[in-house]
Amino acid sequence: MAGTAVxxxxxxxxxxxVDRVGETPRVQSLTFDVPDWPGHLPGQHIDVRLTxxxxxxxxxxxxxxTPADGTRVTITVERLEDGEVSSYLTDVLEISDxxxxxxxxxxxxxxxxxxxxxxxxxxxxxxxxPLMAMLRARVGAGSAVxxxxxxxxxxxxxxxYAAELAAIASEGDGISITHTLTRSAPEGWSxxxxxxxxxxxxxxxxxxxxxxxxxxxxxxxxxxxxxxxLVELGHEPRRILTERFGPTGG
Amino acid sequence: MTxxxxxxxxxxxxxxxxxxxxEMTGARGRCASCGSVGPIGAMLVYRSAGDVMRCPTCGNVxxxxxxxxxxxRVHLAGMTWPETNQ
Numbered sequence: 001m002a003g004t005a006v007x008x009x010x011x012x013x014x015x016x017x018v019d020r021v022g023e024t025p026r027v028q029s030l031t032f033d034v035p036d037w038p039g040h041l042p043g044q045h046i047d048v049r050l051t052x053x054x055x056x057x058x059x060x061x062x063x064x065x066t067p068a069d070g071t072r073v074t075i076t077v078e079r080l081e082d083g084e085v086s087s088y089l090t091d092v093l094e095i096s097d098x099x100x101x102x103x104x105x106x107x108x109x110x111x112x113x114x115x116x117x118x119x120x121x122x123x124x125x126x127x128x129x130p131l132m133a134m135l136r137a138r139v140g141a142g143s144a145v146x147x148x149x150x151x152x153x154x155x156x157x158x159x160x161y162a163a164e165l166a167a168i169a170s171e172g173d174g175i176s177i178t179h180t181l182t183r184s185a186p187e188g189w190s191x192x193x194x195x196x197x198x199x200x201x202x203x204x205x206x207x208x209x210x211x212x213x214x215x216x217x218x219x220x221x222x223x224x225x226x227x228x229x230l231v232e233l234g235h236e237p238r239r240i241l242t243e244r245f246g247p248t249g250g
Numbered sequence: 251m252t253x254x255x256x257x258x259x260x261x262x263x264x265x266x267x268x269x270x271x272x273e274m275t276g277a278r279g280r281c282a283s284c285g286s287v288g289p290i291g292a293m294l295v296y297r298s299a300g301d302v303m304r305c306p307t308c309g310n311v312x313x314x315x316x317x318x319x320x321x322x323r324v325h326l327a328g329m330t331w332p333e334t335n336q
Contacts, residue, residue, distance in 0.1 A: 107274075108259070109260050
């Protein structure tokens, strides 16, 4: 699959919305059916393009949140107050509507079970989406690669994929998942509070001596801090892969 | 340099695929200024009217991408020996 993806020309396809799931009040997962989709690797992204009647075009990149599944592609979109693309995708688009998209894109920030581990997945907010594709691929393949996943959210209401992450974590099976809330936590919150700082990361990530492969995705400031702390803790920089999505996602 | 405004080379995967006709974020390139070699996906990208890709080691401008009226141009301003895997 990777071989054909490399040689294929990147062209815009008309994709149809076939499913939509509200993850939180501001975040939705949209599933598209994309004719002739060649398959993809966890961590890859797509570009979505919208064209207004007057010809104005806007384009954004979204990580794919699911492993390869025929012609189905799922993205998770956070609605941003000034986001001309994200607000259209979350508020306007309905089942059977069509958009232009192209992909899969990216060959660097990707993981599949054959790459091994131990695997570290560290996400901030909707940066968890591509990590979810990796986690789902790991679970779906019945891989034995051990995983430590760390998710940082502002508030409990921001947690996406909550039920699925809880189910995966309760299975055990070599996967641990830690949530932290950085702004406020409700009574009875069993996860951590506060940012993933040096102390938290040294406790919760794989020891550098195990030569883990760590993927970090989130807002630029989050990724900067996490990646530089990991290097300070002794992680091999080449085994820390990052995907920053800027101060916003658009 | 390390402001909140930059993203990774991954973000240019689509436009580079348009120009080169293949996946480029896993391709490695050498910074013409400091000589460090790394994958394009790990370079730093500052997005504005055009996209400026900088070396993560020294900050040198390695690639500039501009799209105007649906035409995309890539200037390999400070990247030498871009190499790809077959």
